[in-house]
Amino acid sequence: MKSIARTFAIVVFLSVLAACGNTWTGVKKDTKEAAQSTGRVIEKAGEAIQDKTR
Secondary structure (H helix, E strand, O other), X not given: XXXXXXXXXXXXXXXXXXXXXXXXXXXXXXXXXXXXXHHHHHHHHHHHHHHHOO
């Protein structure tokens, strides 16, 4: 019975570690995409200001 409990605990622990790794990967990806999107918005705003001041 102890070996089943130990095996179950190990599986749960490894699952939690895998989930944390996936979450961190997702956070990095989302941050990168948000930064790129912000850059595009700033670029478009700059172009709009340049067009208005001509």
